[in-house]
Amino acid sequence: MEISSSTKLFLILIFLSSFQLCKASGEVINPFTKLRFDGKNGEFRILQVADMHYGDGKTTPCEDVLPQQMSSCSDLNTTDYIFRMIHAEKPHLIVFTGDNIFGFDATDPVKSMEAAFAPAISSNIPWAAVLGNHDQESTLSREGVMKHIVGMKSTLSQLNPPDVPDIDGFGNYNLEVHGIEGSELTNKSVLNLYFLDSGDYSTVPSIPGYGWIKPSQQFWFQRTSRKLKKTYMHTSNAMKAPAPGLAYFHIPLPEYASFDSSNFTGVRQEGISSASINSGFFTTMVDAGDVKAAFAGHDHLNDFCGKLMDINLCYGGGFGYHAYGKAGWSRRARMVVASLEKTGKGGWGDVKSIKTWKRLDDEHLTTIDTQVLWSKRSAGARRKKPIGHH
Numbered sequence: 001m002e003i004s005s006s007t008k009l010f011l012i013l014i015f016l017s018s019f020q021l022c023k024a025s026g027e028v029i030n031p032f033t034k035l036r037f038d039g040k041n042g043e044f045r046i047l048q049v050a051d052m053h054y055g056d057g058k059t060t061p062c063e064d065v066l067p068q069q070m071s072s073c074s075d076l077n078t079t080d081y082i083f084r085m086i087h088a089e090k091p092h093l094i095v096f097t098g099d100n101i102f103g104f105d106a107t108d109p110v111k112s113m114e115a116a117f118a119p120a121i122s123s124n125i126p127w128a129a130v131l132g133n134h135d136q137e138s139t140l141s142r143e144g145v146m147k148h149i150v151g152m153k154s155t156l157s158q159l160n161p162p163d164v165p166d167i168d169g170f171g172n173y174n175l176e177v178h179g180i181e182g183s184e185l186t187n188k189s190v191l192n193l194y195f196l197d198s199g200d201y202s203t204v205p206s207i208p209g210y211g212w213i214k215p216s217q218q219f220w221f222q223r224t225s226r227k228l229k230k231t232y233m234h235t236s237n238a239m240k241a242p243a244p245g246l247a248y249f250h251i252p253l254p255e256y257a258s259f260d261s262s263n264f265t266g267v268r269q270e271g272i273s274s275a276s277i278n279s280g281f282f283t284t285m286v287d288a289g290d291v292k293a294a295f296a297g298h299d300h301l302n303d304f305c306g307k308l309m310d311i312n313l314c315y316g317g318g319f320g321y322h323a324y325g326k327a328g329w330s331r332r333a334r335m336v337v338a339s340l341e342k343t344g345k346g347g348w349g350d351v352k353s354i355k356t357w358k359r360l361d362d363e364h365l366t367t368i369d370t371q372v373l374w375s376k377r378s379a380g381a382r383r384k385k386p387i388g389h390h
């Protein structure tokens with residue numbers, strides 16, 4: 001998609017202003033202390049942006065686009081796409097699932113990150129990020145990249161849990177989404193979001209390939225899940241079942257290879273580039289029981305969701321224009337919307353359903369592959385023996 005000259009000027013001005021803001025003030029102001037469902041419609045809307053592969057902005061060319069698009073295509077197309085998605089979907093949170101910058105082509109990784117995340121910052125939307133396998137390939141280490149992200153405006157990203165000093169990786173944290181202000185669940189997290197660093201490449205000489213989610217991270221996840229369940233089910237306004245959870249990381253788990261076209265929604269156009277060993281994190285999520293869906297990036301030509309043992313394993317689909325793709329196959333983004341149940345008193349209760357769809361970066365931001373990932377009704381039905389008709 002071609003960008004007009006006026007749009008390009010607008011984007012450049014935003015980049016420059018965001019750089020100046022960050023340089024002018026060493027103080028980080030974060031107004032987003034608590035995520036909460038929308039009191040008007042009972043929704044919480046999450047935009048997943050996978051694999052921006054941001055480089056140096058307008059001088060960085062696009063990869064795998066049609067010949068007629070090449071001359072006018074750059075990182076700015078990625079930025080324009082984020083703005084279009086923000087305008088169309090009005091997300092309450094944007095999640096960047098790694099390879100946010102492409103380190104090899106980012107001359108200054110700080111400037112590349114400022115430009116990559118500028119649409120979220122300038123739109124004043126809370127955002128969270130995890131690292132991929134390319135973010136640290138410029139002049140900053142993985143720790144350095146994540147530390148910079150944590151210090152940026154309007155982000156909810158965290159370096160690591162402060163009470164787990166020896167945890168592997170950088171960018172392991174959780175966020176709570178609370179019930180509607182004034183409702184009985186106003187002080188409870190009714191949707192839990194887990195973010196994990198899936199690493200970059202194996203550091204074990206005998207194990208080739210990509211990184212994985214380590215035992216220390218899984219221990220933190222298990223402990224956090226148990227704590228959230230205890231708070232939700234055993235304190236004031238105790239609930240009968242755990243609040244649903246969503247997990248975000250970059251590198252897909254080996255279990256993503258469990259599906260074929262008969263049991264997923266979307267497409268698989270390349271292999272599953274998971275770690276060469278199975279670290280057991282999928283089993284850990286199944287055992288915890290609260291995660292209803294996990295979202296990865298990494299494989300840009302895969303955009304499917306498949307359900308295995310009641311957990312949906314989903315790809316975001318390739319988003320960035322400097323990332324490899326497929327000419328004529330539109331870049332895409334994934335939306336996830338959790339909706340609350342209406343109570344008998346006209347108020348709002350806990351989460352009743354979680355839906356997803358993708359939006360293509362075409363003329364109409366076409367919506368495709370709408371599906372229900374989880375619903376309280378179907379989850380309850382599985383626990384009971386069927387009686388009579390529906």
